[in-house]
Amino acid sequence: xxxxxxxxxxxxxxxxxxxxxxxxxxxxxxxxxxxxxxxxxxxxxxxxxxxxxxxxxxxxxxxxxxxxxxxxxxxxxxxxxxxxxxxxxxxxxxxxxxxxxxxxxxxxxxxxxxxxxxxxxxxxxxxxxxxxxxxxxxxxxxxxxxxxxxxxxxxxxxxxxxxxxxxxxxxxxxxxxxxxxxxxxxxxxxxxxxxxxxxxxxxxxxxxxxxxxxxxxxxxxxxxxxxxxxxxxxxxxxxxxxxxxxxxxxxxxxxxxxxxxxxxxxxxxxxxxxxxxxxxxxxxxxxxxxxxxxxxxxxxxxxxxxxxxxxxxxxxxxxxxxxxxxxxxxxxxxxxxxxxxxx
Amino acid sequence: xxxxxxxxxxxxxxxxxxxxxxxxxxxxxxxxxxxxxxxxxxxxxxxxxxxxxxxxxxxxxxxxxxxxxxxxxxxxxxxxxxxxxxxxxxxxxxxxxxxxxxxxxxxxxxxxxxxxxxxxxxxxxxxxxxxxxxxxxxxxxxxxxxxxxxxxxxxxxxxxxxxxxxxxxxxxxxxxxxxxxxxxxxxxxxxxxxxxxxxxxxxxxxxxxxxxxxxx
Numbered sequence: 001x002x003x004x005x006x007x008x009x010x011x012x013x014x015x016x017x018x019x020x021x022x023x024x025x026x027x028x029x030x031x032x033x034x035x036x037x038x039x040x041x042x043x044x045x046x047x048x049x050x051x052x053x054x055x056x057x058x059x060x061x062x063x064x065x066x067x068x069x070x071x072x073x074x075x076x077x078x079x080x081x082x083x084x085x086x087x088x089x090x091x092x093x094x095x096x097x098x099x100x101x102x103x104x105x106x107x108x109x110x111x112x113x114x115x116x117x118x119x120x121x122x123x124x125x126x127x128x129x130x131x132x133x134x135x136x137x138x139x140x141x142x143x144x145x146x147x148x149x150x151x152x153x154x155x156x157x158x159x160x161x162x163x164x165x166x167x168x169x170x171x172x173x174x175x176x177x178x179x180x181x182x183x184x185x186x187x188x189x190x191x192x193x194x195x196x197x198x199x200x201x202x203x204x205x206x207x208x209x210x211x212x213x214x215x216x217x218x219x220x221x222x223x224x225x226x227x228x229x230x231x232x233x234x235x236x237x238x239x240x241x242x243x244x245x246x247x248x249x250x251x252x253x254x255x256x257x258x259x260x261x262x263x264x265x266x267x268x269x270x271x272x273x274x275x276x277x278x279x280x281x282x283x284x285x286x287x288x289x290x291x292x293x294x295x296x297x298x299x300x301x302x303x304x305x306x307x308x309x310x311x312x313x314x315x316x317x318x319x320x321x322x323x324x325x326x327x328x329x330x331x332x333x334x335x336x337x338x339x340x341x342x343x
Numbered sequence: 344x345x346x347x348x349x350x351x352x353x354x355x356x357x358x359x360x361x362x363x364x365x366x367x368x369x370x371x372x373x374x375x376x377x378x379x380x381x382x383x384x385x386x387x388x389x390x391x392x393x394x395x396x397x398x399x400x401x402x403x404x405x406x407x408x409x410x411x412x413x414x415x416x417x418x419x420x421x422x423x424x425x426x427x428x429x430x431x432x433x434x435x436x437x438x439x440x441x442x443x444x445x446x447x448x449x450x451x452x453x454x455x456x457x458x459x460x461x462x463x464x465x466x467x468x469x470x471x472x473x474x475x476x477x478x479x480x481x482x483x484x485x486x487x488x489x490x491x492x493x494x495x496x497x498x499x500x501x502x503x504x505x506x507x508x509x510x511x512x513x514x515x516x517x518x519x520x521x522x523x524x525x526x527x528x529x530x531x532x533x534x535x536x537x538x539x540x541x542x543x544x545x546x547x548x549x550x551x552x553x554x555x556x557x558x559x
Binding site for chain 1: 385387388389390391406447448449450452455458459462463464465515516517518522
């Protein structure tokens, strides 16, 4: 919490409705964990042919460990079998705790510390994504099947927020191009619109009409097909935490962070440039392209330099690079485009 | 009419209240040190310190501006003796706010700072507010009050403008969720509204209006 005020009490200190509603289910999960833990230990005991009588003390330890496992499993799941890539190999990673406690995700509150708290009972499974618009055939795909569309890769990318700070994040995901190929867009598809889940029950921040929910973002087709663009499903070797956009979010490393739509439920192929949520909210501040560009100033924040999260109190600022340092891979897409107008 | 039969605190009691408020005003700073020692200043400690000191400067400013309306409404006047201390604490937090910005945020890169001021109205307004606060802090001594007399009162009316600028500075910081700056803007409206109301309705004006300048 940075600032304490009356209004801050509302979202964070009162038990969120979702927590209240879901507590039964939560207790069931925890109970299941205890059961699973007990069973595992019991079978171990059998295997070791240890006498069946155990002291009460051991029993309670067992329950405690079962409980903590259940909680851990609920929040952190390892992803196995992803390939390392050379992207960002020379970058110093931002700490896991910083990446997962400092989030702009208004669906879970406007303070950056709020998403980590308010997204605890968000349910990223089961999850399906619907493919709509200018495609051969509208269809849906489960998150499990998206995992299987292409081998998962680790991509270490810089992320530059429009607010003037940046991180280095080891994402795990698949190239968006693979998903597009599977979706089979037709010749009319010039742009893609990404739509985040709209569910006030699970996303308490949507009770405030700050943005025109659901959150939407968009890319031009060639941007979406660029090898750098990924659909991220994990970070730091684990499934995406809820506050980072579970179960699947967009990552476009040469654009400002807000382009990365989270918890995507809909991918719509369209002919005309979509109007995104932030374009509606502030057309003079947020454009469709939102490419990282130190030459184009934002009315609120310095865009020529940035603060790297985790660098320490006295590290100062670093120079922001054109296209966030990815000019070589993406620069040619914008040849001839006035980036000052198309910010 | 109201003020006459109220209990008026003794000098000693006032001193205790002053000491208490003084300690209270140091709590936000102590909290920052405490969080710092715990390595608990969030992922973006500079931003947290900037926001926190900025918030407390505004909060204390509004507290300062509430002392006269309290007199107007209740007839009590002793709390006006806290006004200088609160005003100086507002300046104290504004100074830390500015130093953190110039030092930790921009590493004394004056070129970048100048650009930031020119290109971002939010920063410009913040700077303007700080510059307005300077003469108020510098003329807060008894001797300056005596020397400036009536002009001191006129000069210190700048505090109203300062409060407006501070809230605009905060308002332009937030992207979309304006609830917090809106709340402080409403508080300021109420505080200034009370003054205006009592200024124009002469009949309800409390008698024996304390001078407020030469008294302390």
